[in-house]
Amino acid sequence: MSAWGPTPANDGTTFRLWAPDADRVTLEIDGAAPTAMDGQADGWFTATADVGAGVRYRFRICEELAVPDPASRQQSGVCMAGASPSIPLRIAGNRPTGAGGAGRNW
Known part of the structure; x- marks a missing residue:
């Protein structure tokens, strides 16, 4: 399986998670x-739910x-049941440049 993240399907949205050590x-x-x-034997878990964009899961x-x-x-x-949300990070030394710091000065 090569697709990551939720994927729209004809009957809703397909969700995937690779958790090879999980029983369920x-x-x-x-x-x-x-x-x-x-x-599945390769560690992927899948489910399709009748939901669209914007649901919390x-x-x-x-x-x-x-x-x-x-x-x-x-x-x-929002932390859901103790699960930490993902947070994008700015890598040190990768600051915007150009006029007013609004982006790269190409």
């Missing part, structure tokens, strides 16, 4: 019942561990 993974979508994800690996999607293109900014 559950997809948790705000306002919906948890959905057991299908596990996470993956539950076990009772104590819920995680945000590491491949999501957007995080809600």
Whole structure:
């Protein structure tokens, strides 16, 4: 499996997580019942839900561990059940340049 992150499908959105050491993974979508994800021998778990863009979701690996999607293109900014949201970082020395610091001076 090569696709990462949520992918629109004809019947909703397909969610994927690579968790090779997990016995099971559950997809948790705000306002919906948890959905057991299908596990494959290569460690990928998949589930398709009848939802579109803008829903908040996470993956539950076990009772104590819920995680945000590491491949999501957007995080809600809210810690969900202890799961830390992803935060983009500015790499030191990679500051914007040019007039007013608004970008690279090409």
